[in-house]
Amino acid sequence: MRRPFALLLLLLLIAAPVSCGKPGSPPTKGPQPSSLPSYQVAAGPPVTGSPTLDAARGRGHLVVGAKEDQPYLGQKDPASGVYSGFDIEIAKMVAADLGFGPGQIQFKTIASANRETALQNGQVDYYVGTYTINDNRKKLVGFAGPYFVAGQGLLVRKSNNSIKGPQDLAGKTVCSASGSTPYQRIQKQYPQAKLVGYDTYSACVDNLVSGQVDAVTTDNAILQGYAAKVPDELKIAGQPFSTEPYGIGTPHNDAVLRGALDDALAHHEQNGDWKKAYDATLGLSGVPAPTPPPIQRY
Secondary structure, eight states: OOHHHHHHHHHHHHHGGGOOOSTTOOOSSOOOGGGSOOOOOOOSOOOOSOHHHHHHHHHTSEEEEEOSEETTTEEEOTTTOOEESHHHHHHHHHHHHTTOOGGGEEEEEOOGGGHHHHHHTTSOSEEOSSOBOOHHHHTTSEEEEEEEEEOEEEEEETTOOSOSSGGGOTTOEEEEETTSHHHHHHHHHOTTSEEEEESOHHHHHHHHHTTSOSEEEEEHHHHHHHHHHSTTTEEEESOOOSOEEEEEEEOTTOHHHHHHHHHHHHHHHHTTHHHHHHHHTGGGGTOOOOOOOOOOOO
């Protein structure tokens, strides 16, 4: 995370113990380990027929692709190297059903533009990081899920009242992650916007806070986290203007792994783990847990 945005977070964390804050405002701290659910590791026969899982068992751990700069979804502590957030919990709960405990998961940060390549080249076993399921990506990788549905939104400075939706972006400088679905949508549907792209959303938010861009666009779930971290500086403008079903990315030809992940998601949605994980992570942004979407097996 670059300095201006990181400094704002640091100042908020320092001020938190001595400041009461506004009534009902979301906490500035991230997920607390004590509030996170634990997941029972499957003790039965292992899933067979998956080359991805065979390789993971051979090395003794899973390698899971993730994001590291999305508050309450996928964030890496720069001091400890520990990943936390709703996507991280999704990765852990399905890993448990595959026979891998939390100590047998190695998280690896993969930028949006590199997700398909990472899955195709075997750099990661599966990917959990606000990864929208769409037909074009299905030609390159597999998907389990969806486990959550978001919608594209806009993040602006608190003082900005001129942007209320994508129809107001003409002539405005808008930032998103290169290669992401939100980036491509602005590029195609709102060409009069001045679109800039970075590898990470934190770089976009950094430039928003410093006044170099007018808006950041990505899924509203991601924007919720950033707005909740610095509510006096940033706000979400208008309503979501797309539907983004998040899935777990898998190697394209490993149908066994994909099916096992679908089974695991269904299991943890039914036993309450999904909601507990949401409440302890993304729920800290102030938005109540929705109903999990139906799993689309294919």
